[in-house]
Amino acid sequence: MLxxxxxxxxLALITLFIFREGAPLMARVxxxxxxxxEWRPGEGLFGISLMIVGSTVVTFxxxxxGVPFGLACAIVLAEMAPDRARTLLKxxxxxxxxxxxxxxxxxxxxxxxxxxxxxxxxxxxxALAASLILGIMVLPTIIGISIDALQAVPNSYREASLAMGAxxxxxxxxxxxxxxxxxxxxxxxxxxxxAVGETMAVIMVAGNSVQMPRSPxxxxxxxxxxxxxxxxxxxxxxQAALFATGIVLFAIIMALNTxxxxxxxxxxxxxxxxxxxxxxxxxxxxxxxxxxxxxxAPGVTGTQRP
Amino acid sequence: xxxxxxxxxxxAGLLGALGCGRKPATGLTLAGSTSVxxxxxxxxxxxxxxxxxxxxHVQGGGSTAGVKAAVTGTAQIGMCSRELKPDEAQAVTATxxxxxxxxxxxxxxxxxxxxxxxxxxxxxxxxxxSWKEVGGPDRRITVVTREQGSGARxxxxxxxxxGKQITSAALVQDSQGAVxxxxxxxxxxIGYVSHGVVDSSVKGLRLEGVEPNEETIxxxxxxxxxxxxxxxxxxxxxxxxxxxxWVLGPxxxxxxxxxxxxxxxxx
Numbered sequence: 145m146l147x148x149x150x151x152x153x154x155l156a157l158i159t160l161f162i163f164r165e166g167a168p169l170m171a172r173v174x175x176x177x178x179x180x181x182e183w184r185p186g187e188g189l190f191g192i193s194l195m196i197v198g199s200t201v202v203t204f205x206x207x208x209x210g211v212p213f214g215l216a217c218a219i220v221l222a223e224m225a226p227d228r229a230r231t232l233l234k235x236x237x238x239x240x241x242x243x244x245x246x247x248x249x250x251x252x253x254x255x256x257x258x259x260x261x262x263x264x265x266x267x268x269x270x271a272l273a274a275s276l277i278l279g280i281m282v283l284p285t286i287i288g289i290s291i292d293a294l295q296a297v298p299n300s301y302r303e304a305s306l307a308m309g310a311x312x313x314x315x316x317x318x319x320x321x322x323x324x325x326x327x328x329x330x331x332x333x334x335x336x337x338x339a340v341g342e343t344m345a346v347i348m349v350a351g352n353s354v355q356m357p358r359s360p361x362x363x364x365x366x367x368x369x370x371x372x373x374x375x376x377x378x379x380x381x382x383q384a385a386l387f388a389t390g391i392v393l394f395a396i397i398m399a400l401n402t403x404x405x406x407x408x409x410x411x412x413x414x415x416x417x418x419x420x421x422x423x424x425x426x427x428x429x430x431x432x433x434x435x436x437x438x439x440x441a442p443g444v445t446g447t448q449r450p
Numbered sequence: 451x452x453x454x455x456x457x458x459x460x461x462a463g464l465l466g467a468l469g470c471g472r473k474p475a476t477g478l479t480l481a482g483s484t485s486v487x488x489x490x491x492x493x494x495x496x497x498x499x500x501x502x503x504x505x506x507h508v509q510g511g512g513s514t515a516g517v518k519a520a521v522t523g524t525a526q527i528g529m530c531s532r533e534l535k536p537d538e539a540q541a542v543t544a545t546x547x548x549x550x551x552x553x554x555x556x557x558x559x560x561x562x563x564x565x566x567x568x569x570x571x572x573x574x575x576x577x578x579x580s581w582k583e584v585g586g587p588d589r590r591i592t593v594v595t596r597e598q599g600s601g602a603r604x605x606x607x608x609x610x611x612x613g614k615q616i617t618s619a620a621l622v623q624d625s626q627g628a629v630x631x632x633x634x635x636x637x638x639x640i641g642y643v644s645h646g647v648v649d650s651s652v653k654g655l656r657l658e659g660v661e662p663n664e665e666t667i668x669x670x671x672x673x674x675x676x677x678x679x680x681x682x683x684x685x686x687x688x689x690x691x692x693x694x695x696w697v698l699g700p701x702x703x704x705x706x707x708x709x710x711x712x713x714x715x716x717x
Contacts, residue, residue, distance in 0.1 A: 365622070377600055
């Protein structure tokens with residue numbers, strides 16, 4: 145109890161601190177300045193909209209790569225692969241999550257950037273490079289939560305479908321996936337949170353130019369990169385502006401987590417409504433992976449649990 | 451990390467002072483340029499090893515913050531890695547403790563060997579976009595710069611840009627090593643790093659026909675030389691004076707040289 149409250153207190157203090165440092169600056173320079181496209185902290189111009197664009201671009205780029213691969217991988221592991229393969233592959237994917245992000249970034253610099261530069265053109269460091277690296281980095285989140293969601297679908301659904309003459313693929317596509325939909329949505333959203341919050345790997349491969357990207361090969365700067373790049377030197381208003389960037393990031397992560405929770409919550413309600421034993425069990429299982437929230441907001445999902 | 455090192459040093463200093471039962475430690479705070487900071491930490495470490503009675507705290511904050519710290523007295527010594535502005539020069543006493551030559555680097559395969567400061571300014575403001583315009587192959591130039599607030603960028607803006615903005619299309623890297631890494635893997639890139647950081651993975655350029663080396667940097671003939679300044683309010687005194695004298699002496703300078711800095715003497 146005490147421990148639970150202490151984590152909530154810490155989260156509250158962090159929130160309070162970020163807002164106390166950043167909000168006065170937002171109020172002082174005005175939202176017009178703060179959401180403009182000019183980031184020249186030396187001259188009092190603190191526009192972060194290009195960083196918001198940068199974060200959005202690399203995040204969706206990462207999802208374009210990560211979602212199809214992640215869902216396909218989860219379906220194979222949960223529905224098709226023999227138990228032996230599953231017990232072997234699942235830990236491997238979990239190890240993927242344990243690789244430090246600086247290692248992903250370094251591989252990006254040494255392998256990916258030169259490849260993009262010589263085959264696709266541009267400076268190499270680009271939104272595309274960041275998307276590719278992030279696309280791989282979100283895989284463990286998406287796969288892990290999706291597998292849990294798929295496994296939570298009661299076997300009776302599959303048996304019923306197969307008994308009616310549906311093929312295995314039809315069963316997966318028409319029965320299992322729709323039944324697990326809200327869990328899969330939550331997986332994607334939490335993957336998105338992971339991509340938005342990633343910093344080190346992105347700094348290393350995205351190029352960090354504050355400009356409007358006109359093609360995937362143009363460099364971009366994300367919100368997280370902006371904070372990490374300049375925090376070492378920043379003082380006064382510049383530092384406050386970086387905290388204000390943190391507020392925006394915080395709001396985005398909170399929104400994503402809330403949406404992920406709502407998606408799951410809806411599933412729980414729908415499942416418990418018929419009050420069948422199997423569905424209750426599923427609802428309980430469906431709830432289980434909630435602990436794996438992205439690092440940006442450790443207590444957020446926890447606080448909403450009954 | 452750095453505050454941790456500083457704290458560890460302080461602790462070491464304290465323990466030393468207590469252990470030997472000497473008079474209570476005198477505190478000395480250095481604050482300012484993050485370009486000078488790593489060297490100041492090396493100096494502080496070596497100085498404290500010999501003078502355990504002095505505790506030295508080294509803090510960052512940037513050159514401008516260094517000037518402010520010296521003026522307001524929050525630090526006995528302010529650190530600055532660019533020339534002082536006229537009004538700043540009136541408020542503090544500056545001692546040049548070392549010089550650093552910023553070297554322009556390109557990929558080893560780039561045939562261009564020489565640029566003028568004017569060409570450099572045009573490259574960094576994106577008026578020149580192709581290597582062809584400065585005597586190289588017909589390739590788009592990848593401009594690499596440092597992040598806002600870094601001393602290296604500040605000095606580059608002062609000495610080269612002349613009030614112009616560095617293009618927003620420039621790639622931003624957050625350390626000398628990252629700039630070098632980026633340039634060493636991109637045949638069309640150009641970046642700036644300290645002379646001590648240049649290695650065989652990149653090629654250093656002559657600027658205005660002057661090769662960056664010890665002789666041209668110390669004499670000031672090379673155009674991109676920035677001073678590392680220790681600032682004090684009035685003439686240095688007490689522990690600050692002892693420390694500055696020691697840094698300027700043979701031991702301090704030997705450490706600076708080992709870390710890739712050049713001696714302060716001009717002419």
